[in-house]
Amino acid sequence: MSETLENLLQETRQFPPPDALAANANVTAAAYDEAAADRLAFWAEQAGRLSWATPWETVLDWSNPPFAKWFVGGRLNVAYNCLDRHVEAGRGDKVAIHWEGEPGDTRTITYADLHRATCQAANALTDLGVTAGDRVAIYMPMIPEAAVAMLACARIGATHSVVFGGFSADALSGRIQDASAKVVITADGGYRRGKPSGLKAIVDEAVAQCPTIEHVLVVRRTGQDVAWSEKDLWWHDTVEQASAEHTAEAFDAEHPLFILYTSGTTAKPKGILHTTGGYLTQVSYTHNAVFDLKPDTDVYWCTADIGWVTGHSYIVYGPLSNGATQIMYEGTPDTPHKGRLWEIVEKYQATTVYTAPTLIRTMMKWGDDIPAKFDLSSLRLLGSVGEPINPEAWMWYREHIGRNNCPIVDTWWQTETGGIMISPLPGVTHTKPGSAMTALPGISADVVDDQGKSVPNGGGGYLVLREPWPSMLRTIWGDDQRFIDTYWSRFENMYFAGDGAKRDADGHVWLLGRVDDVMLVSGHNISTTEVESALVSHPSVAEAAVVGATDPTTGQAIVAFTIPRGNVDTEGEAGEALIAELRNHVAKTLGPIAKPRQIMLVPELPKTRSGKIMRRLLRDVAENRSLGDVTTLQDSAVMDLISSGLKTGK
Ligand code: WT7
Numbered sequence: 001m002s003e004t005l006e007n008l009l010q011e012t013r014q015f016p017p018p019d020a021l022a023a024n025a026n027v028t029a030a031a032y033d034e035a036a037a038d039r040l041a042f043w044a045e046q047a048g049r050l051s052w053a054t055p056w057e058t059v060l061d062w063s064n065p066p067f068a069k070w071f072v073g074g075r076l077n078v079a080y081n082c083l084d085r086h087v088e089a090g091r092g093d094k095v096a097i098h099w100e101g102e103p104g105d106t107r108t109i110t111y112a113d114l115h116r117a118t119c120q121a122a123n124a125l126t127d128l129g130v131t132a133g134d135r136v137a138i139y140m141p142m143i144p145e146a147a148v149a150m151l152a153c154a155r156i157g158a159t160h161s162v163v164f165g166g167f168s169a170d171a172l173s174g175r176i177q178d179a180s181a182k183v184v185i186t187a188d189g190g191y192r193r194g195k196p197s198g199l200k201a202i203v204d205e206a207v208a209q210c211p212t213i214e215h216v217l218v219v220r221r222t223g224q225d226v227a228w229s230e231k232d233l234w235w236h237d238t239v240e241q242a243s244a245e246h247t248a249e250a251f252d253a254e255h256p257l258f259i260l261y262t263s264g265t266t267a268k269p270k271g272i273l274h275t276t277g278g279y280l281t282q283v284s285y286t287h288n289a290v291f292d293l294k295p296d297t298d299v300y301w302c303t304a305d306i307g308w309v310t311g312h313s314y315i316v317y318g319p320l321s322n323g324a325t326q327i328m329y330e331g332t333p334d335t336p337h338k339g340r341l342w343e344i345v346e347k348y349q350a351t352t353v354y355t356a357p358t359l360i361r362t363m364m365k366w367g368d369d370i371p372a373k374f375d376l377s378s379l380r381l382l383g384s385v386g387e388p389i390n391p392e393a394w395m396w397y398r399e400h401i402g403r404n405n406c407p408i409v410d411t412w413w414q415t416e417t418g419g420i421m422i423s424p425l426p427g428v429t430h431t432k433p434g435s436a437m438t439a440l441p442g443i444s445a446d447v448v449d450d451q452g453k454s455v456p457n458g459g460g461g462y463l464v465l466r467e468p469w470p471s472m473l474r475t476i477w478g479d480d481q482r483f484i485d486t487y488w489s490r491f492e493n494m495y496f497a498g499d500g501a502k503r504d505a506d507g508h509v510w511l512l513g514r515v516d517d518v519m520l521v522s523g524h525n526i527s528t529t530e531v532e533s534a535l536v537s538h539p540s541v542a543e544a545a546v547v548g549a550t551d552p553t554t555g556q557a558i559v560a561f562t563i564p565r566g567n568v569d570t571e572g573e574a575g576e577a578l579i580a581e582l583r584n585h586v587a588k589t590l591g592p593i594a595k596p597r598q599i600m601l602v603p604e605l606p607k608t609r610s611g612k613i614m615r616r617l618l619r620d621v622a623e624n625r626s627l628g629d630v631t632t633l634q635d636s637a638v639m640d641l642i643s644s645g646l647k648t649g650k
Contacts, residue, residue: 011391015398016430017407021380025427027289027441035441042442043070043470046285047277050321051085052076053250056277060468066488066495067475068468070278075250078257078280079122079155082320083115084248095325098299098348099144102191102331109144111323114151117144117239119246121152124239128215130183132157132251135259137181137213139163139172139203141190142330145219145235146306147316149185150258155248159256161271164307165190166609166634169205171269175261176210178271179477185235187219188226194335196222207231253277259477260309262415270486271477272309272415278470280317282419286440287318290409291352292381292426299378301327302354303341308610309415310385313471314354318419333359338366342374342401353401354383354411358611360393363400365542367566371400381426383409386611388511390533394433412436412463412511414497416487418471421445422509434533435508443469447501447509452491460502460525462515465495500527517615519548519556524593528615531558531596534589538582540568545605545613546596549622557597559622560586561605561642570601598622604638 017025035042040059047056056074086094092112099107109117130136136158140146146162153160161179163172176184184207189198200218204227207213218226219235255276261269287293291300300319304310319326327348333341341363345353363371382402384394389410398408408431412422421443422436429437439445444466447455455461472495476483490496500512512518512527519526528546535544543563551557562582564570570578579599587595606614617639620626 011432011434013391013395014430014432015407017427018405021292021407022427025425026292026294027425027427029425029428031289031425031441039442039444039467043281046442047071047074047281047470049284049288050076050081050277050280052277056253062468065468065493066484067480068278068472069254070275070468070470071253071281074253074277076253076277076280077155077248077250078276078317079118079151080248080250081280081284082151082154082317083111083118086111086323087115091323094323096320097144097147098325098327100327100329100344101143102194102329102335107144114144114148114320116244117148118151118155119244120242121148121239122155122246123242124217125152125158125183126156127238127242128183128217128233130156130158132249133256134158134183135161135179135181137161137163137172137176137179137184139165139167139184139186139199140219140306141165141187141192141199141221142305142328143187143190143219143221144328145187147320147328150306150312150316151320154257155246157249157251157255159258161259161261162307162312163261164305164609165199166307169202172202173206173209175269175271176206176213178261178269179259180212181210182212183215183217184213185217185219187221189222189224191222191331192335193332196224198224198226200226204229251276254474256474258312260312260415270479270482272473273475273477274418274471275474278472279418280321282469282471283313283318284321286420286423287314287324288322289425289440290411290420290423291354291383293319293322293324293352295323295325298324298351299327299348300324300352300354301329301345301348301350302383303329303333303359304354304356304385309418310354313419333362334366339370339373342371342376345376345379346374349378351378352381352383353379354385356386356611357384357389357393358386358607360384360389360397361536361543364393364396365563365565368400376401376403379403379406381409382406383411385411385413387613388513388529388533389434390529390536391434392533392537398433407431410434410436412499412509416473416497417465417469418473419469421465421469422511432504432508435504435510437508439509443467445509446494447503448491448494452494455503457503457505457507460500460512462490463497463499463501463509463511464491465497466493519546519558521548521556521558521593522554526558526594530590531560531586531594534586534594535560535562535582537589538585540564540578541582542566543605545615545618547615547619547622549597549619551597554597558594559618560596560599561602561618561621562599563603563605564601575601600642602642604635604641606638606642607634609634
């Protein structure tokens with residue numbers, strides 16, 4: 001990558017772990033040495049944190065790459081590990097989930113409660129003819145039954161495919177068809193932005209296209225009217241009437257646990273397949289290590305939706321396998337007011353928050369005064385996931401949410417990796433704002449050049465994984481060839497993650513976004529992430545998205561879409577002056593080559609439902625094209641807002 005863009009790497013701020021946390025940390029620096037000495041022994045030790053019905057014979061079978069088998073011959077039940085063993089150990093009365101509905105209704109669910117509900121759901125699914133190996137689609141709001149549905153599938157060996165509740169009927173039916181699911185579990189609706197939104201009607205539309213679906217199991221959440229057909233069954237008439245006695249059967253370590261479709265911007269979504277033993281080993285270990293989980297005192301909160309991998313690994317399987325107490329919230333962060341998340345932190349005395357940069361930047365935009373109204377002193381650790389976190393957003397998170405007293409773990413991973421791969425260890429790492437720092441113990445990440453050669457410190461290139469890891473995807477459902485082509489063909493014997501990365505002078509890793517998002521300006525590689533971070537480092541900017549637009553002289557030219565902070569005047573000349581100032585600010589921060597050709601001040605940015613900026617659409621705007629497919633946009637009105645703002649010069 002370009003030598004002109006080294007400035008961000010000269011980030012000199014570095015923060016050691018708080019002394020008390022370091023002194024008492026679950027994982028110390030010794031873990032790196034231990035894993036480096038014998039990676040497979042290290043993972044075997046972590047697998048030993050789980051309860052196995054039959055021990056494994058071989059830690060890893062890599063005789064047929066890239067098809068890995070971990071913990072060969074071992075057998076275990078995931079739901080048993082997440083529920084029964086805690087109840088059997090006398091921890092049944094411990095709170096598993098403090099659930100907060102958007103309208104303010106709450107439920108407190110203990111491990112015994114969750115165990116009982118899961119056994120009932122397992123019995124009900126069995127009565128419906130679901131057996132091990134069948135696929136079950138789950139299309140739910142953020143209510144405890146969503147976790148119960150997943151755990152019940154795991155308990156009986158059915159493979160779940162959770163589809164995010166914001167997706168359309170087409171998206172849902174495509175995923176149901178790809179996996180030939182037999183049952184859909186859903187709800188009448190859920191609460192979002194202050195009103196009930198419907199789910200069942202969307203399921204009805206999808207199921208009309210899905211002959212494999214035999215039953216639709218419906219939780220009553222909102223009480224809204226729903227159409228009813230002979231396939232439909234109420235959860236309260238079936239699950240809640242079923243026996244709470246259920247003995248969990250152990251399944252092979254490589255038994256398929258779930259399929260999760262990656263968002264995919266243009267191509268057909270990929271059904272990422274995860275299996276049982278290796279997946280649970282890594283999510284359980286990383287949840288304990290990266291969040292320094294103290295199950296007796298922590299109140300952990302991951303704000304993701306269960307429809308994303310973050311919800312699978314760090315709401316359901318990681319935290320529950322570790323016996324954590326956690327918060328689960330149904331709604332949006334600004335309902336009924338913009339302080340809702342911090343109000344919840346205060347109410348439940350949360351110790352740990354794990355959220356996404358997009359949300360942190362939104363909070364910055366809303367203003368410092370909002371979190372300041374709440375008592376956040378219970379927090380001791382903060383996490384970030386989903387995209388690169390700009391240094392300024394990192395600093396804001398540290399100061400305004402963490403009171404300069406909480407380590408921030410910036411965790412890099414993917415749906416495909418199943419669990420966290422690159423992250424600080426909170427009791428060990430001296431963190432740098434904007435860097436995910438180093439691969440976790442037992443993970444061999446590297447940054448390589450075009451030829452697949454490791455780059456030296458100070459160099460940039462592509463992020464790869466050199467060795468298989470326990471929670472790696474096993475294939476793309478029904479398409480082994482696409483699995484090979486997508487991840488294992490760019491470089492020999494390495495997993496290609498599709499992200500650009502740099503290694504700084506100390507060897508720490510900085511993620512630069514998807515490689516498709518690197519711009520080529522006058523022969524220089526410039527990452528969109530770096531220009532965005534430079535813009536966000538200006539006090540008037542809340543959020544920025546940068547794209548490369550075709551340019552007759554420079555090949556590509558940098559075009560930036562920028563959301564000003566709430567209090568900034570952008571009318572008329574003030575707006576013009578701000579644009580000029582921002583262009584100069586980027587040139588000063590990163591070098592003249594990175595000066596945007598054009599900066600547009602916009603009220604919103606187009607994002608996918610998981611919060612990733614859809615640069616493809618912005619490129620369409622920057623190149624004056626009509627817009628491509630907007631169906632995965634979170635809010636389709638955003639593009640109208642941007643286009644109309646552009647016409648008035650704003
Ligand atoms: C892509 C994976 C991992 C769960 C949520 C997203 C980006 C993720 C980071 C991070 C920089 C990050 C990468 C990755 N990403 N975490 N900490 N720093 N980039 O899962 O939807 O499968 O997306 O998200 O580009 O490849 P996903």
